[in-house]
Amino acid sequence: MKAIIIGATSGLGRGVAEALAAQGDTVGVAGRRIEMLQSIAQQYVEGQVVTQAMDVTSVEACTALDSLLQRLGAPDLLVYVAGIGFQNTQLDSEKELATVRTNCEGMVRVITHFVRYAVSCGAYHKGHKAHIAVVTSVATTAAMGAAPAYSASKRMESTYVTALVQLAHMQHWPLRFTDIRPGFVSTALLNPDKRYPLLMTTDQAVKHIMRGIRRRRRVVVFDIRYKIIVFFWKLVPRAIWERMTFVNN
Numbered sequence: 605m606k607a608i609i610i611g612a613t614s615g616l617g618r619g620v621a622e623a624l625a626a627q628g629d630t631v632g633v634a635g636r637r638i639e640m641l642q643s644i645a646q647q648y649v650e651g652q653v654v655t656q657a658m659d660v661t662s663v664e665a666c667t668a669l670d671s672l673l674q675r676l677g678a679p680d681l682l683v684y685v686a687g688i689g690f691q692n693t694q695l696d697s698e699k700e701l702a703t704v705r706t707n708c709e710g711m712v713r714v715i716t717h718f719v720r721y722a723v724s725c726g727a728y729h730k731g732h733k734a735h736i737a738v739v740t741s742v743a744t745t746a747a748m749g750a751a752p753a754y755s756a757s758k759r760m761e762s763t764y765v766t767a768l769v770q771l772a773h774m775q776h777w778p779l780r781f782t783d784i785r786p787g788f789v790s791t792a793l794l795n796p797d798k799r800y801p802l803l804m805t806t807d808q809a810v811k812h813i814m815r816g817i818r819r820r821r822r823v824v825v826f827d828i829r830y831k832i833i834v835f836f837w838k839l840v841p842r843a844i845w846e847r848m849t850f851v852n853n
Contacts, residue, residue, distance in 0.1 A: 606679040608632040608672060610660065610714055611686030613640035616739060616786070619810035620683055625653055632676040634658040634668065635686070660686045660710030666717045678727035681817065682718050683737045684711055689754035700753035707757035711738065712764065719768065719779065728778040737782040737817055738765050742825065744785060745834050769822075784813055784824045 607624050611617040613635035625631045625648050633641045638657045645653035654676050658668040673679070688706045690699045715736065722734040741755075744762035748755035765783045772779045786809050809826060816824030825831050840848070 605629045605681065606632075606676055607681040607683065608634065608669075608676065608679045610634050610658065610669075610682070610684045612644065613637045615685070615806060616809055616813065617683070617685035618644065619806050620685065620813055621653070622647070623810050623814050630654070630676065632656060632672045632679065634672060660714055661705045663713075665710065665713055669714060669717055670721075673721060678722075678725050679734070680732075681735045681737065683739070683813075683817075684714060685739045686710055686714075687739065687757075689751055689757075691750045692752065692754075693750055695752070703753040703757055707754070708760050711761055715764075715768070719777070722779060723775075723777050730778060733778045733780045735780050735782065735817070735820065736765075736768075737784055737813075738762075739784045739786065739813070740765070742785050742830055742834055744783075746840075780820060782816060782821055782824060784816060785830075786812070786826050 605624070607621075607629055609617050609621040609624075609631060612621040612633035614637075617633075617635065618640070621631050621633045621644055625644070630652055632654045633644055634656045635641055636657065636659050638655060641655040641657075645655050647653075654672065656668050656672040656675075658665050658672075686706060688703055690696075690703065692699045715738070718734075718736065722728050725734075728734045738761055740762045741758040743751070743755040743758045745759075746755070747759075762783050762785070765781050768779075769781050771777075772781070786804070804826065812824065812826045825834060
């Protein structure tokens with residue numbers, strides 16, 4: 605299998621890239637820090653991991669993706685993991701806007717470009733669909749006051765994926781989609797000085813992602829505990845939810 609991971613320099617993206625390469629797949633890895641991508645490639649035989657510098661917030665991201673596609677060939681799988689987020693109860697506008705640029709603008713830029721590529725590429729058809737997976741969050745299901753832009757951007761990502769699924773059916777495009785919704789994962793995005801409920805290690809989260817992709821799940825929610833929590837918090841009336849607090853700085 606050939607796969608491309610967008611946002612592979614660290615955390616879940618790096619973990620997924622290494623898991624795919626470890627099982628013998630050819631992997632294209634993209635991210636802003638080329639030295640981190642090269643450190644992945646050095647672990648495997650030459651040519652198995654193809655690196656590409658990419659900043660999803662830049663208009664040049666599409667050119668970078670084209671370069672990666674040209675060198676790798678048509679991938680069976682593209683995983684969009686690039687994302688940032690902040691606890692931002694002081695509403696620092698720069699943090700909010702940076703989150704939107706990466707999680708929303710960057711995702712739309714990369715995914716739409718790849719969709720257009722896949723639709724026009726003869727490598728894909730009804731029997732061999734391009735698989736696009738986007739890592740969103742359980743935060744897609746409810747607003748989080750401590751992280752306004754993050755929770756809103758993840759909701760946008762999830763809704764956008766749903767819209768693309770519908771569009772693919774309408775247009776008969778050879779595409780399938782997976783919405784991956786992790787909870788708290790021990791990565792650099794979290795504040796190391798705080799405690800988080802149901803915290804998972806990166807390795808645990810990667811196993812859930814790999815299983816969901818392998819089974820071609822439409823939506824992947826990590827761990828039965830999160831599934832139960834999400835089920836019940838969807839039942840909370842809006843007026844009550846807006847008065848609840850979760851994480852205080």
